[in-house]
Amino acid sequence: MTxxxxxxxxxxxxxNDDKFIKWQVLQTxxxxxxxxxxKIKKPEDEDALAKAVEVFRSVRFNxxxxxxIQSEALLRNIRKDTVLRKHKIKRLQYYAASAxxxxxxxxxxxxxYNKKHNINPIIETSIIGEAQDSKDIQFINASVSRALSxxxxxxxxxxxxxxxxxxxxxxxxxxxxxxxAINKIVVPYGKRSSIILADGTKVWLNSGTELExxxxxxxxxxxxxxxxxxxxxxxxxxxxxxxxxxxxxDVQVVGTKFNISAYDDEPVKSVVLVDGIVKVDxxxxxxxxxxxxxxxxxxxxxxxxxHVNASEYxxxxxxxxxxxxxxxxxxxxxxxxxxxxxxxxIGSLDLSETTCTGKFILDQNIDSVMTAISVLVPITYSxxxxxxxxxxxx
Numbered sequence: 040m041t042x043x044x045x046x047x048x049x050x051x052x053x054x055n056d057d058k059f060i061k062w063q064v065l066q067t068x069x070x071x072x073x074x075x076x077x078k079i080k081k082p083e084d085e086d087a088l089a090k091a092v093e094v095f096r097s098v099r100f101n102x103x104x105x106x107x108i109q110s111e112a113l114l115r116n117i118r119k120d121t122v123l124r125k126h127k128i129k130r131l132q133y134y135a136a137s138a139x140x141x142x143x144x145x146x147x148x149x150x151x152y153n154k155k156h157n158i159n160p161i162i163e164t165s166i167i168g169e170a171q172d173s174k175d176i177q178f179i180n181a182s183v184s185r186a187l188s189x190x191x192x193x194x195x196x197x198x199x200x201x202x203x204x205x206x207x208x209x210x211x212x213x214x215x216x217x218x219x220a221i222n223k224i225v226v227p228y229g230k231r232s233s234i235i236l237a238d239g240t241k242v243w244l245n246s247g248t249e250l251e252x253x254x255x256x257x258x259x260x261x262x263x264x265x266x267x268x269x270x271x272x273x274x275x276x277x278x279x280x281x282x283x284x285x286x287x288x289d290v291q292v293v294g295t296k297f298n299i300s301a302y303d304d305e306p307v308k309s310v311v312l313v314d315g316i317v318k319v320d321x322x323x324x325x326x327x328x329x330x331x332x333x334x335x336x337x338x339x340x341x342x343x344x345x346h347v348n349a350s351e352y353x354x355x356x357x358x359x360x361x362x363x364x365x366x367x368x369x370x371x372x373x374x375x376x377x378x379x380x381x382x383x384x385i386g387s388l389d390l391s392e393t394t395c396t397g398k399f400i401l402d403q404n405i406d407s408v409m410t411a412i413s414v415l416v417p418i419t420y421s422x423x424x425x426x427x428x429x430x431x432x433x
Contacts, residue, residue, distance in 0.1 A: 048084045053091035063092065174227040178203075180254070181220040185212070193224065193234040199254040216254035224250045226267070229379030231356075236263070239274035240281065243356040246376045247302060268300040270353045273315075287337060288321045297329075298353050308337040311352040360399040370395060370412070371429075378405045381426050 053059045062070040175186040192204045203211040226244045237255045248267025264284040275294025283290040285301040295315025301308045312329040334347045354361040419430045
C-alpha cells in the first residue's frame with residue numbers, strides 16, 4: 040500500500056501496510072532510509088505515521104531480536120498474507136506484534152479478537168492441560184537408554200548407527216543400534232525433537248510425542264508408530280511403501296510430506312497432507328485417499344474431510360503457533376503442551392467463546408507469551424512455577 044500519491048494516509052493505513060510492518064519488526068538500514076525519505080516527500084502523513092509507530096510499539100514489551108531464519112519466514116508470511124488482506128479485511132481491530140511472542144497474522148501483523156455475546160459463564164472451576172514432571176527427551180533401544188536434556192536431532196544411517204546432533208548440527212554422541220531392534224523416542228511436554236530415519240525420512244516430533252521406529256527398514260514395508268504429533272517428510276521408495284500407525288488409524292505413503300496429530304488425551308485426531316498422495320485406513324471405514332491440502336479429522340467415530348491451507352498446520356515445527364478462529368481454550372491447551380504448563384482457575388471465563396486469529400512466534404519465556412495474550416484478550420493471570428492461574432476477565 041505504501042502511499043506516495045496525493046491521498047492523505049491514516050495511521051490504520053500504515054498498520055495495514057506490509058512495508059511499514061517490516062520496518063517496525065526488522066529495523067533494517069534500508070527500511071529506515073525509505074521511511075525517512077517518505078516523511079520528507081509526504082509531510083502531511085507525518086502525524087499519522089508517528090501514531091502508527093506508537094500503536095505498534097505500545098504492544099511490544101521487549102526488544103525481541105529475530106534470527107535470520109525467523110526474519111526470512113516473517114518476510115515470506117507478510118508477502119503472502121498481504122494479498123489476502125487487501126481482498127478480505129474491511130473493519131478490524133488492529134494490534135501489532137508483541138515481544139518474544141511476535142504475532143505474524145492473517146493480516147500480516149494485525150490481530151483479530153472475537154467475543155460472542157450473551158455468554159453464560161461457567162460456574163465450576165476448570166483445568167486445561169496437565170503439566171508433566173520436568174523430563175528430558177528419552178532415546179530408548181534394546182542396548183541403551185539415553186536422556187537428552189536439550190532439543191536435539193537424531194540421525195540414523197543404513198548400518199544402524201545413531202548420531203545425536205545439537206541445534207547447530209554438531210555431533211554430541213554416537214550410539215550403535217541392534218539391526219532389527221525397535222527403538223523409541225519420548226519427547227515430553229516443553230520439548231521438541233527431530234530424527235532422520237535410516238532411509239532418509241525426516242520426522243519432526245512435537246511436545247508430548249512418542250515415536251517407535253526400527254534401526255533399519257527390513258522387509259517389504261517401512262513401518263513406524265506414533266502417539267502425539269509429528270510432521271514427516273518421507274523418502275521416496277515406490278518398491279517399499281511407508282506406513283505410519285496410530286492407535287486409531289494408519290497412513291500409507293510412498294514419498295510425501297504430511298502432519299499427523301494423534302494425542303491419546305485429545306478426542307480429535309487429524310492428518311494434513313502437504314505434498315504427494317496418502318491413503319488413510321480407519322477400522323470399520325473405507326480407505327480415504329488424500330491430495331495436497333486435504334485434512335482428515337477423526338472424532339468420536341466420525342470421519343470428515345476438508346480442504347485447508349496445509350502450511351497452517353505444520354508451523355509448530357518452526358516454533359510458530361498458528362491460530363485460525365481458535366478458542367482461547369485451544370490456545371492455552373497448545374501453549375500448555377509447548378511449555379509444559381498447567382492452567383487453572385478459569386471458572387469465570389467461557390474460554391470456548393473467546394476466539395483469536397493469528398500466529399505466535401513462541402519464545403523460551405512463557406511470561407512474555409502470557410503477557411501478550413493478556414493484552415490481546417480480556418484476561419489477567421498469575422503464575423506459580425509451572426501452574427498459571429487465569430484470574431478474571433478484564
